Amino acid sequence: MKTTIRVKLSVLLMLLIWVNTLHGQTTIYLKPARVFDGEKIYENYGVLVKDNKIERVGAQADIEKSLGKDTKTIVYKNGTLLPGLIEGHTHLFLHPYNETPWDDQVLKEARSYRTARAVTHAERTLKAGFTTARDLGTEGAEFDDVGLKRAINEGIIPGPRLLIATKALVATGSYAPKGFSSEIDVPQGAEEADGHDDLIKKVRNQIGKGADLIKIYADYRWGLRGEAAPTFSLDEIKLIVETAKSAGRPTVAHASTAEGMRRAIMGGVETIEHGDNGTPEIWKLMVEKNVYLCPTLAAGDAIMQYRGWAKGSGPDPDRIQKKKEAFKEILASGVKICMGGDVGVFAHGDNAREIEMLVEYGMKPIDALKAATSTNADAFHLEKQVGRIKTGLLADILVVKGNPTENIKAIRDIRLVMKDGKTIVEK
Numbered sequence: 350m351k352t353t354i355r356v357k358l359s360v361l362l363m364l365l366i367w368v369n370t371l372h373g374q375t376t377i378y379l380k381p382a383r384v385f386d387g388e389k390i391y392e393n394y395g396v397l398v399k400d401n402k403i404e405r406v407g408a409q410a411d412i413e414k415s416l417g418k419d420t421k422t423i424v425y426k427n428g429t430l431l432p433g434l435i436e437g438h439t440h441l442f443l444h445p446y447n448e449t450p451w452d453d454q455v456l457k458e459a460r461s462y463r464t465a466r467a468v469t470h471a472e473r474t475l476k477a478g479f480t481t482a483r484d485l486g487t488e489g490a491e492f493d494d495v496g497l498k499r500a501i502n503e504g505i506i507p508g509p510r511l512l513i514a515t516k517a518l519v520a521t522g523s524y525a526p527k528g529f530s531s532e533i534d535v536p537q538g539a540e541e542a543d544g545h546d547d548l549i550k551k552v553r554n555q556i557g558k559g560a561d562l563i564k565i566y567a568d569y570r571w572g573l574r575g576e577a578a579p580t581f582s583l584d585e586i587k588l589i590v591e592t593a594k595s596a597g598r599p600t601v602a603h604a605s606t607a608e609g610m611r612r613a614i615m616g617g618v619e620t621i622e623h624g625d626n627g628t629p630e631i632w633k634l635m636v637e638k639n640v641y642l643c644p645t646l647a648a649g650d651a652i653m654q655y656r657g658w659a660k661g662s663g664p665d666p667d668r669i670q671k672k673k674e675a676f677k678e679i680l681a682s683g684v685k686i687c688m689g690g691d692v693g694v695f696a697h698g699d700n701a702r703e704i705e706m707l708v709e710y711g712m713k714p715i716d717a718l719k720a721a722t723s724t725n726a727d728a729f730h731l732e733k734q735v736g737r738i739k740t741g742l743l744a745d746i747l748v749v750k751g752n753p754t755e756n757i758k759a760i761r762d763i764r765l766v767m768k769d770g771k772t773i774v775e776k
């Protein structure tokens with residue numbers, strides 16, 4: 350008898366939980382003026398969100414024919430709905446160099462302090478509409494991005510879904526901080542590794558600790574006159590890429606010299622970061638090998654301003670002029686452009702700066718938005734999760750006021766940020 354009651358009670362309890370879950374399943378109908386689906390813009394389109402997924406996207410007239418009674422409708426007059434933006438190049442463990450020089454951040458800031466900052470940086474990134482971010486190295490903060498990512502995933506702190514590089518790899522002697530007495534071994538902003546066994550071990554260790562990708566510095570400013578020069582040999586890069594790839598991780602490269610870029614491309618990396626001194630031959634090679642370029646325009650722009658350039662008054666400095674000319678060449682060459690500003694050099698939350706600069710340097714606004722959504726998703730192997738407004742993808746959604754395909758500044762006028770179906774910002 351007792352057992353029967355117990356069984357009945359437990360069945361009742363299960364039923365209650367089930368009914369509750371049903372009620373928790375809310376469907377939201379977002380009705381903006383237009384939808385940018387990651388590739389094209391559609392007037393009078395709407396989006397249905399159910400739980401954490403995009404249930405439907407289509408003409409408002411069609412969607413409204415079959416709206417359920419308990420569907421919550423939110424209208425955004427003159428609003429544009431887009432996929433949650435994807436930051437392609439950030440360093441959540443860095444803050445602007447005009448606040449504290451990079452060397453001092455690496456050498457004088459405790460990791461606990463850097464983590465405290467990283468937590469606020471993650472929140473600002475998300476609230477700026479960037480629901481996903483690729484963090485390309487902790488710059489001396491060891492594996493602390495692993496814990497940060499976990500805390501975000503578990504909902505302990507708000508932040509974008511992260512792809513992390515952990516420590517990143519540099520050739521011995523090539524990186525920084527530099528300029529200390531040769532008797533002192535100064536902690537570096539990335540992990541030194543060289544040669545066959547050492548590279549394999551360190552790549553595997555980074556993967557084991559939680560790296561989603563391997564980042565290498567294919568060149569750095571260690572040339573005879575302090576200029577950038579290649580670091581790893583082609584064979585070393587091939588080995589890194591092969592080791593990472595067999596564990597399902599892509600390799601990406603910081604590179605700004607033509608030779609550093611060439612080795613990185615031939616070695617099999619998937620994205621090149623910066624690429625300042627690429628040549629027409631290099632762009633051609635990138636197109637052939639389907640390597641993406643993340644030009645990080647905003648970082649160069651910020652650094653020149655930190656060095657005293659008063660932007661907007663007088664002619665552009667040489668470096669900026671060169672970068673602008675090169676960017677036109679790059680656009681014409683057909684290299685796929687990813688959107689990543691090297692955030693940390695400038696303030697987290699100001700991520701849209703790179704999107705604006707892509708436009709300033711000659712990209713059409715819709716192409717810059719594409720770079721920040723579908724192109725980045727494709728480049729980072731996230732196309733089955735985010736980067737488009739498409740049935741079945743995660744409900745990472747941004748709504749802004751105005752039309753950013755006409756005026757890119759509208760990307761900052763945020764009305765809604767939704768990540769994984771959860772509302773983060775609502776105005």
Ligand SMILES: [Zn+2]
Pocket residue numbers: 438439440485691
């Ligand atoms: Zn960087």
